[in-house]
Amino acid sequence: MSSLIQRVAVANRGEIASRVFATCRRLGIESQALYSDPDAGLPYVDDADVATRLPGSTPAETYLDAERVIHSIRAVGGQSVHPGYGFLSENADFARAVQDAGLLWLGPPPDAIEAMGSKIRAKDLMRAAGVPVLEAPEQPTEADLPLLVKASAGGGGRGMRVVRRLGDLDAEVESARAEAASAFGDGTVFVEPYVESGRHVEVQILFDTHGTGIAVGDRDCSLQRRHQKVLEEAPAPGLPDAVRAAMHKAAVAAGRAVGYVSAGTVEFLYDPAGERFWFLEMNTRLQVEHPVTECVTGIDLVAAQIGIAEGRTLLEVLGTDTTPEPRGHAIEVRLYAETPDAAATPQSGRFSRLQIPHDMAFDLLPRHGVRVDAGYADGSEVSTHYDAMLAKVIVWAADRPSALRALGRALRRSRLHGPVTNRDLLETMLQVDEVVAGTMTTTTLEQQLSGEHPIGGVPAGDTELGPYVAAVAIAVRDAAARRVQHGIQPGWRNVASQPQRTSFEVPGRDEPVVAEWYAGRDGFRHPTEDWTVVSATPDLVVLMVNGHRMRFEVHVDESGEMFLDNDGTIRERLRPLPRFTDPADAVASGSLLAPMPGTVVKVAVVAGAQVAAGDVVLVLEAMKMQHTVTAPHAGTVTEINVEPGTQVASGEVLAVVEENS
Incomplete structure (x- = not known):
């Protein structure tokens, strides 16, 4: 056995770095974080014993700069490197460079990475190994x-x-x-x-340096949007025993065919109708969804990677060299800063509050409960340079229905005050018939999103109750802040001829929402509804509504935007509007606004050009995805305000298309 690892550097960022650090702390291993300038304030930087700056913002000049990454690790006496996932994690040249620098690589051999790095070559190898391929x-x-x-x-x-x-x-x-x-x-x-109604099932494998390899359970990752996983669970539900055993055997054969070492994942496409499966690809790294396997097996996969790198056998690392039997059921969802619709538009900005109820973070759950692996916290800024995943919410329960129920509750009770997230999508997704039954396929979510009644949550602002609560909180806050008439009830009038009115901008509403209210010696009241204000402070409003006591938390961020939370029953965000609008804030008709912060990568037209409705005007890149901005109507392009390479903010006017008369 090689010498024990004393320090681990993570050549990555965010939640995966914090995840590795959690195991390092438990094992008594020191840790090193690397961070770019936009990431300087993220929690993982403080989680590490040593943190080293990678000057710059873009992936290319920071986490993808192999030479700089290795130099930064060696500069503080680094010993070993964990690649995490994404960035350089499946780059064989980087793995070789790490080893050439005298550092221990906590991953598979570079030759195995290279063999599986090309899907074309990988399919040839799998075919030769007897693994079924499309x-x-x-x-x-x-x-x-x-x-x-x-x-x-x-x-x-x-x-x-x-x-x-x-x-x-x-x-x-x-x-x-x-x-x-x-x-x-x-x-x-x-x-x-393309298999229309297939399921995405993957098998976790572990191989030691002594030639022993095992399958460590399977996962279903069929719920995907735009080919990106949204929900993962272990074990894969409804998989026939014979198919499960055959998949495990094929996964081990795949690993053996490339001389695999460490943790890896073999992904299969499964056809439930014919009970057939085919090799998709092999991920030569730790997967994003690895926590669900950890929950049902009790195996710390990061600790296993470290133990294997130290030269230990699987028997020494795990206490077994056979496939473990799963205990209970675990489900994970990926919480993103993005719109909860089919477009999945990435969002950026600051979270004034990001709180998800949980029993454990980044580590093995000692009993059934909720685990959260988050890369952001209260006050964190989501930049435009990297993936927009905020956190993974993982629930482990005795059975699948219990896990679905507990996961829904954790999402409902989360406080996410900042950029728009896909939380509404995740909540309603858990209630889709196919998901409840465990029969979902890779097309289920896309079909739901494009259907006549697409999922995505109840639109905010569909009731007057939220704006009324917000208006009461504002009135109480303003009354407390007054320097004169300090003790007077907010909104009080000797003779109230008409109600007070407070206007709000509400996402999903084209017109402002107006809340009407009276205030007098007996407190607040609504002009028409029997809503009794039991108590009110700027942070908490308690109402009696139709005999039910309702408690609303009120949070106001630094921009003045208001967030209301009623334990998941009602959840709204509103922005109070001034009584008078500054004409300078008006936007010209036909203006094309940036749907998100990002970088302009292409301008398809010039000023003066004639365009038809739907023609591409320009292309933005944000969160490593490209998004087209099209003409809303036929007309003349009268303004182009950007060029390729321009960084733009959300809502910025990119171009103007005047409609033809």
């Missing part, structure tokens, strides 16, 4: 549709396109190549059959 048609015909275009070096849905018309194939291949080249530096793509 065979790509050499000359696709209409009978082969639908087809899936995939990036050979890709992941996370980037460089991936579904083709349903043969005439679209060439254009989609070129589009996938461009996105793959931008995201991975490799524009190689391939085409394979």
